[in-house]
Amino acid sequence: MKRREFLKSATALAASTAVAGPAIFSPAKAQSRAETLLIVSESGPNNLDIHGVGTNVPGYEVSWNCYDRLISHEMKTVDGKPYYDKNKFKMELADDMKLDDMSVTFKLKKKATFQDGTPVTAKDVKWSLDRAVSVKGFPTFQMAAGSLTKPEQFVVVDDNTFRVDFARKDRLTIPDLAVIVPCVVNSELVKKHATEQDPWGLEYTKQNTAGSGAYKVASWVAGTEVVLERNDAWVGGQLPKTKKIIWRIVPSAGNRRALLERGDADISYDLPNKDFVELKADGKLSIISTPYSNGIQYIGMNVKNPPFDNLKVRQAVAYALPYQKIMDAVLFGLAKPMFGAPANAATQVAWPQPHKFNTDIAKAKALMAEAGVPNGFETTISFDLGFAGVNEPLCVLVQESLAQIGIKCTINKIPGANWRTELNKKVMPLYTNVFSGWLDYPEYFFIWCYHGKNSIFNTMSYQSKETDAFIDGAVSAAANGDKATYDKDVIGMVDQVFADMPRIPLYQPYVNVAMQKNVSGYQYWFHRRLDYRTLVKG
């Protein structure tokens, strides 16, 4: 054998063993890592069922992926990224949807089965929607947002056909059937575990998933880890590529970033903005930032009590806020500005849209003088400590800026557990907060935030007959398909609240997701959580 040939064959041999090497050791392990996604986040679910008492937002993510709804949304492309299309519905458990004047009829997919193998019937669908409108709390509330309030509205036509009768014409009814809440639950399985005190079996579904969805929870250690496995019999859509999801709770943001950068974790979405900006600049991971649909961070003012009951004072504040500084120093540019529209810009039939105020201290001072408080006053500015990463620097900047027009603010930090209680009291004079609605319609936002019926999110106690008339007009115009009136009313309500300025929009926050370059298929959904069904690794 010649020396050169020997060397060649030796290297070839070495190369082949090198490739085969790991495969001999643990082919199963390497394979499972390729088909498994490791997600790290700050907090995990407290309940696997969105119908449960006090289910938290991470719990919604489990529900979304483990249960099916009758219908869901198609995807469209926004800025080159997949984004749910609020106007286009796709069938999930339903095979067909027929919309009549005062009802909608669904045919169920014949092959659809729950994860324990029993077929999905119209009875299950009715039981599930009855449950959603009966358990009270958030699910019932969300159903009511689409005028779905009574079990009598849900009708079993036959085993395979199901009808929803409308209480009144409401264009939010169909979109409300595609949110997370109206999920279809295996009624026979859950009824077995129901008790007299717990007729809807909420205790059972808290710990176990009983759906027909693409994933099932294989194990759940609260506060530590959720492991989900693919349901190979899923018929709600294309079978997901990822067989297993491991969702680990890592409370320290620094460690979540380290795990991503070292390549040990595949996805994380709740990191501080600064980390996302640095990771983006670094270029080793793919970072996707999407503005919250129908969501705004704002400065709110209590308009019932002095001094903010005075329009001139509110306008002065709107001219004194350090908008651009907040964008740069607090958000590192990761947000969509909601201020400084050109003075001659026409109001759009859209929401959110920017208002025309900009930082102008001279104008603010003049307005303070006109309001009769040229020397300013003292007040407090409150924020939710649960989101201190953004809220605290934001409030410090606002404090500094308002001091220039004589408003001396004391900063009041409110613990997360207490925030909602304080909001509910509606006594805080000045505060910052975020509102975002699952249903992406201008009137939906306005009903919650500006309508005189004073929901919890009308945190300013704002009352205006004109605004109410515009909102009510837009709601009924939408239900009747009267586009001209609708457009006129939406423009009317936007102009009205920008003139009255009970709350000052600052920006539309971003949902930031960081993932390894080999992970693809991320989609933006109205609920802003992950949809595992389209995620692919490698």
Added chain:
Amino acid sequence: MGKLLLKRMLLVIPNLIGVIIVTFLLTRALPGDPAAYFAGPAAGKEAIEQIRIKLGLDKPLIVQFGRYVADLAHGNLGNSLSTGQPVLTELKNRLPASAELTLFGLILSILIAVPLGILAAVKQGSWIDHICRVVATAGVSLPVFFTGLLLVYVFYFKLGWSPAPLGRLDAFATAPPQVSGFYLIDSLLARNPETFRASLSQLLLPGFTLGIFSLAPITRMTRASMLAVLASDFVRTARASGLNDRTVIITYAFRNAMLPVVTTLGMVFSFLLGANVLVEKVFAWPGIGSYAVEALITSDFAPVQGFVLTMAILYVVLNLIIDILYGVIDPRVRLEG
């Protein structure tokens, strides 16, 4: 001895009753409304009221307390709202994780601190004494979460020697079958060296973080008490009788110096359980400390009460053990019992 134990146990009862009342009242005095918190972001006033009734928080305080005590008598600590699980199961599952970490940290600390303390006392004023002083001061001045993050940064992020700080085991490993709840022991019992190695490597960084923090009190106490004993008459006599240094220091001096060290150890162990809270956060460790903090943030009463009660019982048991250890070390204590 049995009589002593019984007497101590009887003393425990009023302590525990006090703890139960105080924790109940304290958690109720916390700001924050659990009903508003758990009603979710979109809930209105009615929704919050519905949740309040479901949680039984609409009842007067005294009725709530009666219910709580009745549940306690049945061994029921209530349900956590933030994790959705019964508090008792959670504490049972999480206590071994905290205990394993704390004990591991304490043992690491003793292994370093006691010899260091003895050396510092024997060679008082030498370079080793100075090192001892510097190490102890530095260890106690650095906050644990900082030491933890620093160790993660250096040994995981920069050097890659340590596994990902993902809790007790790597995400792809499976836990050993539960016997004691201590992964190190359970993996050995299951004869699974791979899991043993995996859990040991996960333990090292948080263990050292706790260890560094507790070096100071143990070294300083060992040094001080050794110094006192070394200066005493019986040591001088022993030396005069021509016994070698080793026998004098280990057999005579150290045994007598141990009493205050053991007392310190008890104290160190209890404050390590407290320091654990932050270390558990940094290392995503599924222990009782991080559990209690989460619960506190969300005004989740039941886990906070359960946690304080568990800690109270732990302290009582710990003090009992230390008392017994005293008797073993120093026969004079036994006579007084």
